[in-house]
Amino acid sequence: MTAQTPPNVMEVRNVETFYGPIMALRGVSIDVPQGKIVTILGANGAGKTTLMKTVSGALDPEKGTVTFLGERVEGSEPDQMVRRGLAHVPEGREVFPFLSVEENLKLGAYTRRDREIGDDIEMCYQYFPILKERRAQQAGTLSGGQQQMLAIGRGLMARPKLMLLDEPSLGLSPLLVQEIFGIIRRLNEEQGVTMLLVEQNAQIALNTADYGYVLEIGRIVMANDADKLLASQDIQEFYLGGGHGANQRDQKRWKRKKTWR
Amino acid sequence: QTRGVTDDEIIIGAYQDLSGGFAAFSVPAVEAVNQLFEEVNAAGGIHGRQLRYIVEDHGYQVPRAAQAANKLVNRDNVFAMLLSLGTPHNLAAFRVMDPNGVPSVFPLTAARQMIEGPEELRYTATASYYDGVRAAAGFLIEGQGIETVCSMYIPSDFGEEIHEATVDEAEARGVNYAAETTHRPDESDFTGALARLREAGCELITVALTIRPTITVVATAKQMGWDDARFLVSSAGFHTAIAKVPGGITEGLYAGAGWQDLEARMETPEVAEWVATMMDRTGEFPGTGALLGQSAAHALVNALEIAGPDLTLESFTAAMETLDYDDPIAGNHMQMGPGDHEGATEIFISQIQDGGWVLVDTVETD
Amino acid sequence: MDALQLLIGGVANGCIYGLVALGFVLIYKASEAVNFAQGDMLMLGAFLGIAFINGDRADLPFLLGLIAASLCLGALAYALDRFVLRAIFGQPQFAMVILTIALGFILRFAAGTFWGYDPVSLETPFAGEILRLGSLTLAVADLIIILATGALTFTLWLFFGRTRLGVAMQASSQNQMAAYYMGIPVKRVNSIVWGLSGVVSAIAGVLFAAKGAVEPSVGLLFGIKAFAAAVIGGFGSLPGALLGGLLIGVIEQVAARYAPSGYSQIAPYALMLLVLILRPGGLFAQIAQKKV
Amino acid sequence: MRIHFKRSYDEDIRLFEDWRRMAKYAVLLAVMIALPALVSAYFLGEVTLVLIYCIAGMGLMILAGHTGQISLGHAAFMAIGAFSNLWFMEQGMSFLLALPLSAVFTGLVGAIIALPILRLSGIYLAIATLALSIIIEDIAIIAEPFTGGVGGVFAPPVDVLGTSVDRYGSPNLFYWMCLSVVVIVLLGYANLLRSATGRSFLAVRDSEVSARALGVNVTRTKALAFGLSCAVTGIAGALYAHFVQVVNYESFLVLLSINLVLLVVIGGLGSIHGAFFGAVVVGLMPQFIAIARDFLQGSVGIDISAYPGLDTTVFAVIIIAMVIYEPLGIYGFYMKIKTQWQLFPLARRDMFRRSKSYLKTERMR
Amino acid sequence: MSLLSVENLAIHFGGVKAVDGISFDVQAGEVFTIVGPNGAGKSTIFNLISRFYQPTHGKIVFDGQDITRTPAHNIAELGIARTFQNIELFDHSTVLQNLLVGGHTKRRASWIEDVLHLPRSRANEREARHAVEEIIDFLDLAAYRDKMIAGLPYGVRKVVEIARALASDPRLILLDEPASGLSVEETADMAFWIEDMKKDLGLTVLMVEHDMSLVSAVSDRVLAVVEGKPLALGTSAEVQSDPRVIEAYLGTAA
C-alpha cells in the first residue's frame, strides 16, 4: 500500500454468499478506503445487493472475511454493525409503512443518544422539504420517490462512519438524482463519511466516486479509479450507453459480446 | 380362548381424557385403578393372572376416542373397558366394542345411554346423576319449604340429565320450575345468568357445570349479595376441591351423589389406609376421580375373582351379577343382579360446612 | 340498578379478557406474531400465583406473590422466545401460529404434571369482601381488577407510543430487516416483549384466580375469547384490546341475563363477527391497502 | 435429473410428467387397493381414518395452501357435512345421493359465510373462523331437529348399489369406498390446479393487487375457494360420521379444527402431497406414540403412562421440531430427499442451507 | 378518436390533493408519457385508471365507454393492462405461471369445467399456453420460463411483469417506471420493446418514467404534471425545453 492511500474502513476478502443452493457471490474482495466514495457497478443480478447485505450483516457469508474498522465482523447481526458505525440504505426503500415520516427519521437515530438528533432531522427536512410537509403522514402512503427520500434521510440520521447506498436514485426525478449525488458528495467532503455506492446510473456514479468495481455474476471483473473506468472502452459500451442511442432506433437490435468474463 | 385373557394376563382397556378439559376426572381415576391393580398383581394377581390396564388418551376428542377404541379392541385385544370417559366417546366406541363382545364396565359418565345396549356388555357403578339430583332436590324442597326451583347447566347429556331431573322433581312435588340458564364449559363469569335467576325468584338452583365454573357460580352469588339461594350439585360436582376453596366462598353448597365424601369418614380404617396410600403415591388428597376409580376397579377385581380361573364373557357376566357388598371407600353399597347392571343405588345428600362436606341425609332409591 | 350491577360484573370480567388480549397485542405489535399459547400463559400465571401466595404453598403476602409470579412468568416467556421461537425468526407468521399452538399443549401438560388437574383457588386478602353502595354490591376483587387493568393498559400504551423502545418495537413488526438496519436488535426486542407479555399474563392470571378457581385447561378457551376481544379492538391496538375485552365481558353478561338460554353463549362471537363485517380491521384498525 | 423435451402444450397440461411418474402412482394405488388383504383389521381402520383426514386435509389445503386464507375453523364444516349427510339419509335419500348433496350443501354454506368473512385476511380471518368453530357447537345443540341436539345422531346403515357398507360390519368395503372418494377428490383437485381457476387461487394468495389488475375477481375467487374447500371438508365430515357411526356436537370440537391446521402445515402448505403426508402424521401419530409407549413398557420397563398427557406432549414436541427444522413440512423434506437422490452423487449437504430471512408486515395487502 | 380520455380527474387523500384536475387524451397507437416530480400524482393517475382508487372528481372514458365506476377486476377484460412501480408479481410461482394468470380474462370455461377437466377447459389451456409462449419469445424470456420469481434479478422481473400484462392481450398498456432499476443497456432494450409493442402488437402505451433517455426515445407525446396539476403537454423535446418543467423536474444539467 502506498503512503498516500488512506487506511481501509472496510476490507472484504474472498466472500462467498449463498441463497440456499444458489451461489450469489463467488469470492469477492473489495477495499473501501477511509473518506472515499467507492462504487460498485454491475448488471442486474450480478450480486451487488447481495454484497451489500453481506457486509452489513443481513446475510451471512459462507466463506471469506469482512473487516470493518480493523475488526472481523462477518456473521454479526446487522444491529451490531450499525452500532459500529455502518448505515445501510437498502434497495427498495423499506420504510416503516405504519409509522409517520418523522418517526421513521427518528428511528434512523436509534443508536444515538446525543442531543443533536433534532438538528439532524431539520437537516433532512432541508434536503427534502416535501418530507417536512408530510412529517405526520404514514410512510406507507408516500409516493415511491418520496419513500426513497425518506430512506436516504433515515440513513443519514445514523451519522455513520461508512454508509452503504443501494441504488439511491431508484425512482427519483432527474432533478432529485442530481440533488442526491450532491448530498452524497457534500457529506463525504464536509463530514468525511465514507461511502459504498451501488448504482445503475453508472455515469453519475463514476462521476461522484473515487474508485469503482465491476461485479459480474458474483465476481469482481474490473477495479480501477473512477475516472479511469469512465474512460474505459468496455465501461463506455455497457454501462454508459455509448453505441446505443436515439439515432439507432430503427436499426436491427444487436449486441456486442463483452470482452471480459 | 377368551379375548384379552391369557394364561398369565388379563388385559383391561380404557380411553380417557388425560390432557383435556376432563383430565381432573380421568387422571386420578387412572391413578387409583393402577394403584389397586398393582396391589392385586403384587399379591399374585387373579387366579394367577396379572392385570394390565391399557389407557389411551383422547383429550376429549371423539375421533381420537374412536381410534383408541379401535386400537384397544383390535390390536390390544382387551377383555373389557373400565372407566372410559365421555358420553359421545363411549357411544362411538360401543360400535366397535359390541360386535367384539367387549363389555363396558363403569364408564366415567353417568349418562343414561351407558346402560342401553346389549345387557351383558353394560355396567354402571353408581346411581345416575338423575336419581341423585332428584333425590336431593326432593329432600330440600320438602325440608326447606322451597317453592321455586331453577337450573344452570352445560348443554351436554350430563347437563341435560340434571336439568331433566330438576324439572321432573319440581313437577312431582308440585313446585314451580321457574328459570334455567345454559353455559359453555369455559365460561368464567356468571353475573348475568345469576341476575336472571335471582329476578325469577329462584330459591333452589341445581348446578350441572364442571368443577371450576361451579366454584365461580357460588362465589359470584355471594359477591352479588344473594345469600339466601341454595345451590345443589350432582355427583360430578361433589368434589373435595370445592369444599376447600379459601374464604368460605362455597359454604352451604349441597350435593346429591351416589357416594360419600372421604374427609368426613377418615376414622373408617379402610378409608384412612387408602387415603394414606394414595397420598404417598400422588402427594395429594384423593378426590372424586380417585374415589370413582378405586371403587370401580375394586368391583371389577371382585367380579374377576368370583368368575374363577375359567374367565369368559359368560362367567364374567355371571360374576358381576353376584356382586353384593359394602364399598368402604365410596361409602355405598354395591349390588347387582340378573337384569340389574346398575351398581350402588343410594343417594347421599351432603352440604359444605366449615370447609368440608357433611352428610345431611341418605336416600335409598329403587 | 340491576343493569348497573350487571355492567360492573361484565366490566370486571372483561378486564381480564382485556388483559389477556393485551398480552396478544403486545407480541403482535412487536413482531406481528400471534401467540396461541397466551391463554395458557394466563393459566400458568394463575398457578404460579397460587404457588407463591397460598397458605399451604410459599405463603407470601399477596402483592409480593403477585410480583414473584410476574417475574417468574416474564422470565419463562423471555426464555421461550429466546430458546424456541427465535429458531424460526423470519419464517412466515403461520409457522409461529403452529409453534405456539404446540407450546400450549406443552404448557398444559407441564401445569398438569406440576400442579395436578384438580381446580385450585387462590387465597386473597380480599376474597369474598364486598362493598355496599346503596343497593349496589361491589366485589373488592372486581374493583381491584378494574383499577389494575386500567393502569396497566395506560402505561403500556404510553410505552409503545412514546418511548424509543416502544416505537422500535412497532418498527420491528413492520419490517424486520429495516429495523435491523436502524440498529434495533430485533431478536432481543422480540424476547423482551415476550417477557413483558408474560408479566401481563401473570397479572391477568392472578386476578383471574382471585375470582374463582383454575385448572390446566382453562387457558385454551379463555384465550380464544380474549382473541375475540383483541380482534374487536383491532389487533395491534392496546386500548382497542381493553375495549374489546370490556365489550365481550359486558355483552356476555347482558346476553346471559336477557337472551334465551342456549343462544347467549354465542353472543361474544356474534359480536366479534358483526364488528368484523362492519369494520374488517376491528374498531381501531391498523391495516391498509397497499400503495402501488 | 431427467430432462423433458416437450413437444406439445398437452404435455404441459398432462397430470403426469411422464410414464415413470404415472407408473409410480399406479403402483401406489394398486397397493392401496390391495391393502385389506395385507394388514390387520386394526390397521385398516386406522388407514381408513387417515383417508378421511386426507380428504379433510385436501379441503383445507385448497384454502390455506393454495389461496392463502387460513381457516382455524374447518371442523365446523366437517360438522355441517356430517349432520347434513345424516339428515338427508334420514329423509330417505340413498347414501350415494346424500354424499354429493351434503358436499354441495356444505359448499354453499361455506360460500355464503365466506362473503362477509373473506374481506378479512391473515389473523383476522383465522380468528373469525376459529369463532365459527366454537359457535357451531352451540348451533348443533340449538338445531336439534337436524342434529339430534345433545344426544347426537346415529348413522343409518350405508347402502351402495344394494350392498351394505359398514365400518365394522364390512370394513374392507368401507375402506374401498373412502379410497375411491379420495381418488375422485384428488382428481378434481389436480384438475383444478392445472386450470385457470386454480391459478387464480394462487394469484390471490401471492398478490391480491395484481390479481385484481389482471381481471381476477378477488372476492368471487375467495368465495369460490372457500366454498370448494368447505364442500370437500364436508365430504370428509360425512364419511367421518359413518366411520364413527354416531356424532353429536362434541364430535367436532375446536381441537379438531386445530388438528386440521396442524395437518396441512406439517404436511407442507401449498402442495397436494402435503395433505396426504399431513394426514398420515396427524392420523397415525397418536397411535404410533401409544404403541411405542406399550413397547417401552413391555420391553424396557419404562412406564411413561405415569405422566398423563405425555403423548400429546410428544406430539407437540415433534410439531415444534418440524416447524423449526423443516418449515416446508414433510413435503419439503420429501423433495430434499428426492433431489439428493436424483443428483446422486453430486448432491451437496449445503444445498439446503437456509439463509437469514426477514419478515415484513402483512397488514398491507 | 382517442382510446383513453381523462377529464378533469381529481382525488384527495385527507388534505393531500394527489391528483387535482388532470385531463388528457391518449390516441390509439401512440406512446403517451407522463413525467413529473416525485409525488406529482403519476402513479395515482394509473391507480385511478385501473380503478384501484375512486376519483373524487372527473371522468375516465376508455374506447367510448365510461369506466369511472367499473370495478377494478373488470378493467383487464376491457383491454387495459398495467405494471407496477414496485413490481407486484406472484412470487411463489414460476414465470410461466405468472404469465398464464395474465391470460385470465381470456378463459371461457367455468370452474366446474375446470374441476372436471372438460374439453373446453382443456382447449382454454392450450390456447393460453400458446399465447404465453409467443410472449415469452417476444420478450426473450425463454431462459427463465420455469424459474420461480423469488430469486430472479430485478431487471428480469420488470420484463416478466410487462410480459404478464401483455398476456392479457390488452389494447392499452400502462407502464409505471419501466426503466427504473435497469442499467443503461437494459433501458435501451426496454426502448426497443416499447417500440415493438407499438409497432408489431399495435398497442397503445401510457407510461410514467423518470429516465429521460427512454422518454425521448419512445414517446409520441409527453405530459408533465406537478402537484397533481398539468404543467405542459407536447412532444418530448417541447416538454423538456419548457422552462417550468426544467425548474420543477429536470434540473439544469439534464
Ligand SMILES: Nc1ncnc2c1ncn2[C@@H]1O[C@H](COP(=O)(O)OP(=O)(O)OP(=O)(O)O)[C@@H](O)[C@H]1O
Ligand atoms: N432471495 C433470493 N433467493 C434466491 N436467489 C436470489 C435471491 N435474491 C437474489 N438472488 C440471486 O442472487 C443473484 C444476485 O442478486 P442481487 O440481488 O445481489 O443482484 P444485484 O446485483 O443487486 O441486482 P439488481 O441490479 O437487480 O439489484 C441473482 O442472480 C439473484 O437471482
Ligand SMILES: Nc1ncnc2c1ncn2[C@@H]1O[C@H](COP(=O)(O)OP(=O)(O)OP(=O)(O)O)[C@@H](O)[C@H]1O
Ligand atoms: N393512500 C394515500 N394516502 C395519502 N396520501 C397518498 C396516498 N396515496 C398517494 N398519496 C400521496 O399522493 C401523492 C402522489 O403520489 P403518487 O404515488 O401518485 O406519486 P408519483 O407521481 O407516482 O411519484 P413517484 O415518481 O415518486 O412515484 C404523494 O404526495 C403521496 O404522498
Ligand SMILES: CC(C)C[C@H](N)C(=O)O
Ligand atoms: C363430569 C363428567 C364426568 C361428565 C362426563 N364427562 C360426561 O361427558 O358426561
Ligand SMILES: [Mg+2]
Ligand atoms: Mg440489487
Ligand SMILES: [Mg+2]
Ligand atoms: Mg409513482
